[in-house]
Amino acid sequence: EAGVTQSPTHLIKTRGQQATLRCSPISGHTSVYWYQQALGLGLQFLLWYDEGEERNRGNFPPRFSGRQFPNYSSELNVNALELEDSALYLCASSLEWDNEQFFGPGTRLTVL
């Protein structure tokens, strides 16, 4: 069974640009979660999508947004990039309402 996949692996942007990160969940999983992990810091919850709808949102500004497509893949968009947005962005998926989340390899975003 293929795991969660994310693209790109690395992304380099300059301040003020927009970044788009993509995630494909494990087959059969309908929930997708996004987390930010800055260097040396813990996992910060960003967004949770299930069945195409946003179910929960972390304490992040509106320039962090996303969506979930009919095939359950998801996209995270970060507008007006700031230097402090540099981090590892992790996507996880789970079965509908199931508790266990499985993580993808992450996208490392660097903002210069």
Place this chain on the structure above:
Amino acid sequence: QKEVEQNSGPLSVPEGAIASLNCTYSDRVSQSFFWYRQYSGKSPELIMSIYSNGDKEDGRFTAQLNKASQYVSLLIRDSQPSDSATYLCAVKASSASKIIFGSGTRLSIRP
């Protein structure tokens, strides 16, 4: 008070010994508890999930849950150098709520 608290470490344990990792949480209604392992530069990997009071064993790993004390722990028996990683405790109140992660305990197994 943080919602999920862990000692940041590093916790240094000799090879072959038992490593004990601890976690406390603040939400009394929490129902689901997880331990993840994260190697440096990699993504978290689910090791154990536990939902009921008591012990749950899987190979060299044992998760212990005490809801009355709002405490969950992970024991690693016969510690190996490959167990050196950061261990994240995660807590979920209900199916409809998000998972809250602790900041992790860095474990180092010395040969």
